[in-house]
Amino acid sequence: MISVNGLHKQFGNLEVLKGIDVKVNKGQVIVVIGPSGSGKTTLLRCLNILEMPTSGSITIDDETGDFSKPVGKRKIDLLRRKSAMVFQHYNLFPHMTALQNVMEGPVIVKKLPKAEARKKAEQLLNKVGLGDKLDFYPHQLSGGQQQRVGIARALALEPKVMLFDEPTSALDPELVGEVLQVMKDLAGEGITMVVVTHEMRFANDVADEVIFMDEGKILERSKPSEMFTHPKEERTKQFLNLIQ
Amino acid sequence: MKMARTMKFQKDGSVKMFWNNLTIEPEKMERYLDIAQSSLLPLLEGALVYTLPLTLITFSLGLMIAVLTALARISTIKPLQWIARFYVSAIRGTPLLVQLFILFYGLGSIGIVIDPFPAAIVGFSLNVGAYASEVIRAAILSIPKGQWEAAHMIGMSYSQSLRRVILPQATRVSIPPLSNTFISLVKDTSLASLILVTEMFRRAQEIAATTYEVLLLYTEVAMLYWIICFILSLIQGRLEHRFDRYVAR
Numbered sequence A: 001m002i003s004v005n006g007l008h009k010q011f012g013n014l015e016v017l018k019g020i021d022v023k024v025n026k027g028q029v030i031v032v033i034g035p036s037g038s039g040k041t042t043l044l045r046c047l048n049i050l051e052m053p054t055s056g057s058i059t060i061d062d063e064t065g066d067f068s069k070p071v072g073k074r075k076i077d078l079l080r081r082k083s084a085m086v087f088q089h090y091n092l093f094p095h096m097t098a099l100q101n102v103m104e105g106p107v108i109v110k111k112l113p114k115a116e117a118r119k120k121a122e123q124l125l126n127k128v129g130l131g132d133k134l135d136f137y138p139h140q141l142s143g144g145q146q147q148r149v150g151i152a153r154a155l156a157l158e159p160k161v162m163l164f165d166e167p168t169s170a171l172d173p174e175l176v177g178e179v180l181q182v183m184k185d186l187a188g189e190g191i192t193m194v195v196v197t198h199e200m201r202f203a204n205d206v207a208d209e210v211i212f213m214d215e216g217k218i219l220e221r222s223k224p225s226e227m228f229t230h231p232k233e234e235r236t237k238q239f240l241n242l243i244q
Numbered sequence B: 001m002k003m004a005r006t007m008k009f010q011k012d013g014s015v016k017m018f019w020n021n022l023t024i025e026p027e028k029m030e031r032y033l034d035i036a037q038s039s040l041l042p043l044l045e046g047a048l049v050y051t052l053p054l055t056l057i058t059f060s061l062g063l064m065i066a067v068l069t070a071l072a073r074i075s076t077i078k079p080l081q082w083i084a085r086f087y088v089s090a091i092r093g094t095p096l097l098v099q100l101f102i103l104f105y106g107l108g109s110i111g112i113v114i115d116p117f118p119a120a121i122v123g124f125s126l127n128v129g130a131y132a133s134e135v136i137r138a139a140i141l142s143i144p145k146g147q148w149e150a151a152h153m154i155g156m157s158y159s160q161s162l163r164r165v166i167l168p169q170a171t172r173v174s175i176p177p178l179s180n181t182f183i184s185l186v187k188d189t190s191l192a193s194l195i196l197v198t199e200m201f202r203r204a205q206e207i208a209a210t211t212y213e214v215l216l217l218y219t220e221v222a223m224l225y226w227i228i229c230f231i232l233s234l235i236q237g238r239l240e241h242r243f244d245r246y247v248a249r
């Protein structure tokens, strides 16, 4: 489903991704962990082309972008459509209701008829447990509710891959569970997911594999049980000790 | 008409006192009221035919210029940035009155004759455009980067992101400062009198010149400007309230 080859990303002189190679199969849930500044967010953003990779290639589904040469707008659009992102700070549109937030992509970008988009948005909001909050503005919702709208908004795009960048790290502890539960349900439906998170319980319960990133590289990749009990790399051990 | 008013004032003792204290003879007062009343219609006509249209047209045109200028300023295309900067700097760095004189008398003197009203439209639009562009630019820049990203994430193009996500939010931020620009504009249109537009203030000048009641006329026209601006500030309040719907308080 995802195939990343030799992905590099540089900000000026700072090389943030130093050659990333990843493959993710259809339906897999991959959790990405690693110290702050290791490039986790940058990797996700490159997958959604919110950040233009410096070189390397990204394939999602049947769409490939080769960033060794200039990539056209059309290509970026096609590749971006394959994934959808859930942001750490939700980034909901504050001037739109929950329903409008979810409908916006289908109506404006995919030109779906309004009635149809509305029905779909209602279903999705129901699914994330917000069927009774359709007409609420983001500021009228709790953090956990906002993030669930964020998930519904991403799902409305019908992406092949869902990308989550620390979706619960801005939440009060008591609100983390409701968001993780929604993500668990999605994983159960066989949606391909790449999740950056420090929720080790979630990784352990839901992830098919865990990737450990450090200084712009993938150091280690294995099943969660193995990663958490027998990490191969010294850096991984140090990191896991730190956060546990 | 005169009778009616006299009687009305006679009924009211305090007004009589007022006259006596200020030692304004009733005849003089009558003349004031008469002129104030008979000048009201021409003044209001000046407001309805010139002051308000001039304000509304130039504010609309100015806003369009302002949005384009703001977008040029934040674009990554250098020449666009330069043109926008040059324009804003030139307009903000020179007096509005001088700009109007250049457009009307200056251009007229080299054979490019523009009628007073169109000249005023051009002058005020360019002026509003420059000032409002700074407001709009600041408002656009005040919208968090995450909003652009979310818009791109759901597949929007630059112009879709701008129209659907950024500008609606920037509008809310801009309403208070733009209202100030608008209210200033109402008053600034009085400068058009100096390029022969017969707007409200010029009417007042004309009537003052024939009646010699200078203080009366200028006070009257001041009151009219004040009333217009007061109504506008009420509308501003309502607008702000409407746009505050989606903001946490």
Ligand SMILES: Nc1ncnc2c1ncn2[C@@H]1O[C@H](COP(=O)(O)OP(=O)(O)OP(=O)(O)O)[C@@H](O)[C@H]1O
Pocket (backbone or CB within 6 Å): A011, A014, A016, A034, A035, A036, A037, A038, A039, A040, A041, A042, A043
């Ligand atoms: N737009 C940018 N311009 C310059 N440097 C950037 C930019 N975005 C990220 N960086 C740098 O890239 C490095 C990796 O950042 P990134 O956000 O990907 O790390 P992360 O692994 O997500 O960290 P965290 O756990 O703190 O979220 C950091 O050193 C960061 O300062």
Ligand SMILES: [Mg+2]
Pocket (backbone or CB within 6 Å): A040, A041, A042, A165, A166
């Ligand atoms: Mg991050």
